[in-house]
Amino acid sequence: MELRHLRYFAAVADTCHFGQAAQQLHVAQPALSYAIRQLEAELDVTLFTRTTRQVSLTPAGEYLQAEAARILGRVDDAVDGVRRIAAGRSGVIRLGLTGIAAFSHLPRIARMVKRELPDVDLEISSDMLTPAQCDGLRALSIDLGVLRPPVVGDGIDTRLIDVEPMVLAVSVDHRLAMEPVVSVGDLRNEMFVMYDSRDSAVNDATLRTCHRAGFVPQRAHRAPGTAVLLALVAAGMGVAVVPASIRSLPLEGLVVRDLVDAGSVELALAWRTDQDNPVVDAVGDVIAAAFGADVTTGAHPTNDVYLGESR
Incomplete structure (x- = not known):
């Protein structure tokens, strides 16, 4: 028939x-x-x-x-x-995110995708370090990644979506908690809480920041993830130098202070170089457009969530 x-x-x-x-x-x-x-x-x-x-x-x-x-x-x-x-207007996209980007960046991403591509569903994998996301992209277990450059291995393209300064996280009773602005040199004798992964881009940024100030940070504790890292800092077990987006995840007993001479860290959208899925292209364009206006300065709109991530 x-x-x-x-x-x-x-x-x-x-x-x-x-x-x-x-x-x-x-x-x-x-x-x-x-x-x-x-x-x-x-x-x-x-x-x-x-x-x-x-x-x-x-x-x-x-x-x-x-x-x-x-x-x-x-x-x-x-x-x-x-x-x-x-046409890239319908389908399922598996999105990986690093650190607390699920709290700081995902709300805007999900909102923009829902508005611009209402027939596209997002499947989220959070708290993935950059190497894990790169492996996931190559293994086809995720379609797009929100990660900290540089990428690990070949076959991955990236597009910068955010740049943010590093800030200081201390416990509420720490000697620096009442200081509105802190210098990296003030941390010379402090004990640090850092991530336990050797692949952490935030650890690398912290080390570079301290090296520029003339000292090597003393590690008191290694945290497997952002939640544990912040809990240890709030408990007074050490200080942490983290991206400014840590402010998107408030925690009782935790104080965040600006570091006047600290560096910055980047966040990028990543995808397989050889991918040919029009839905991936469409979602990538929506995400890039959502953050593109802020990339050049690292500034964030005052009428939205403070963006960034911390791992």
């Missing part, structure tokens, strides 16, 4: 008039009549009762009318879905 014949049948069944159906379908009436006879011959049934005055459906025709509406509706939905996917 050809879809063309099914569409012809549906038009005649809806109008019960071959002439009107032919006009709707933009085909000649003899060709339409011939197609219906072919369909009846193929099914070995009579679908229409024809007289000189009227055309009506037989019981078999009534059944096929309902089924044809369902089948053609599914076909039309499938065609529409395929076209939306091909």
Whole structure:
């Protein structure tokens, strides 16, 4: 059974008039009549009762009318879905995020994707370090990553979406908690809480910041993740130099202070160099547009969540 014949049948069944159906379908009436006879011959049934005055459906025709509406509706939905996917307007995107980007960047990402691409669903994997995201991209377990450059290995392209300063996190009863601005040199004799991963971009930025100030930070504790790191700092177990977006995750007993001479860290959108999924392209464009206005200065809109991440 050809879809063309099914569409012809549906038009005649809806109008019960071959002439009107032919006009709707933009085909000649003899060709339409011939197609219906072919369909009846193929099914070995009579679908229409024809007289000189009227055309009506037989019981078999009534059944096929309902089924044809369902089948053609599914076909039309499938065609529409395929076209939306091909245009990057529909599908599922698996997104990896590093550190607390799930708290600081994800709200804007999810909001923008929902607004611009309402038929695209996001599947989120959070707290993934840059190497894990790069491995995930190459293994096809994630489609896009929000990570700290540089990437690890080949086959990954990136686009900068945010730049933010490093700040100081201390406990509320720390000697520097009451200082509005702190210098990195003031941390020379402090014990530090840092991430336990050798691949942490934040650790690297902290080491560079301290080296520029002429000292090597003393590690008191190693934290497996941002939540533990902040909890240890709030408990007075040490200080931490982290991205300014730490402010998006307030914690009782924790104070964040500006570091006047600290460096900055970057956040980038990453994808496979050889990927050819138009939905990935579309979501990537939406994310880049969401943050692009802030990339050059590292500034953040005052009417939105303070952006960034800390691992």
